[in-house]
Amino acid sequence: MTDARQPAIIAMGLCKSFGEVKVLVDVDLSVPEGTVFALLGPNGAGKTTVVRILSTLISADAGTASVAGHDVVRDSDGVRTTIGVTGQFSALDELLTGEENLRLMADLNHLGPAAGRSRVSELLDRFELAEAARRPVATYSGGMKRRLDLAMTLVGTPTVIFLDEPTTGLDPRSRRMMWTIIRDLVAGGVTIFLTTQYLEEANQLAQRVAVLDQGKLVAEGSPDELKRRIPGAHVQLQFAQPQDLESAARLLGTGSQDSARLTLHIPTSGEVSSLRRLLDQIDDARIVASQVSIHTPDLDDVFFAVTGHSASKDGAST
């Protein structure tokens, strides 16, 4: 799948070290306009460092990057007027109310009093914060703070938005809500650069996913492309009797059997017709299988395959 649209974010050969520690090694990225790009990796992989370089907070030791056509070093002011950043740590003023926080952003974006007021009330409604608008942010729940944080980022209607682990620590309902908001933004033409440790999140939201591990990009593609790159889709048949397992294995002539658990794994393309054929074959031979389940590879399998360890591995946070 090619995309003719202009890339909103381009990075080439980004390197960054903190002291002796190499945090990023030769990272190349390209994010087409109006898409969601997910940078996936465990803690300490360097995801936040990428966001901080692209959002002009720190500079890379080597390599170049531009956002919306502005070079992040030579035209950092140009970048800042087009981007919105919601970091991993809440960037709110806890002593102010939700409404005051948003008004602060409206004023700093020079919206003017009338436009500022209407933008603020629109965002309060959209993010279900209208009821809590006059309460100090210190009294907000984690999910509310995260929503307000994102709402503050949106006051200036940025065209490229960086979200650094936007749903880490959120309950399932708040996470769903965040996903809906992100989808709405993309539908409105905004480009989103997302970092996450959750493979499911990347799968749900992103057109393209890059896997970052120990500062290096180890895989890139659409979630489907990545999943196709690794074997692993199979049907699992569960038997009640060992002789049924034996006969099924003989009949099908393929797959791996687990005699202790009485299961047989048969590789599959995942198509319905092939599954039906398989079950018909067993049925015709009068073999009794008690249960059937289908396993398709998820991004966890991808992660394991490309990095050699699972995504939940803990490392030092950067």
Added chain:
Amino acid sequence: MTTLALTATDSATLLRRNLRRLIRYPSMTVQLVVLPVLMLFLFVFVFGNQLGHGLGVPLAGSHTSRAGYLNYVVPGILLLTIAAAVQGTAIVVAMDMTGGIIDRFRTMGIARAAFLTSHVLASLTQVLTSIVVVLGVSFALGFRSTANPLGWLAAIGVLLLFAFGLIWLATALGLAAKSVETASNTPIFIVLLVFLGSGFVPASTMPEGIRQFASWQPFTPVTETIRGLLTGTHLGANAIAAISWSVCIAIVSYLWAAHLYKTRQPR
């Protein structure tokens, strides 16, 4: 908008935010005003009689040693007020720098100087308020000034100019601090300088070594200038020294703060 207009607009916006924060979280401000007021009571009512007696100069129409000492010590208390208030500056700057909001400000297209300018202006407002409160208490206790309105204006001007320098210094200390705790401790030496100057007793009465230090450090000429302007003591070269010190502290601290703000990575 021009850069200057943009800086002014953004500074005003952030100043409103900083003042609102001071009102929302008044305990720190109150604490910073209560300290000099307590010191005033302590020095006037507990030590005042003996200290006033020791000074041996019944000042400007006062009937007792205690009242004489009150008139002597008010300039020192005013400088203590400033020294205490700038501790708050270091704390609020460090709070912003160690929190997430500084990243938001930095990634927005806001005027570069606005962040520091707004903190300095908020602190100046706070210092002015504290000075008014402390002066009010002093008058209530019987402080009497010989100054005319022009003298008062000059005294407030000198206090604010000196405060301006110390606020920039505290801003730099707040930027340099790795945590809010550090930021609340490092400016304590400023408070100490009030006592090691001529705020509470004349520098000439201090032991060898400290006496030289006291007469050369900036708080002494500033104290003597305020004392001269408010209670009519001899000014001498103190005013020039006070203004020079204030301007020097402001320039050096501003350069340090601007450098730290540009180069320091939050967290």
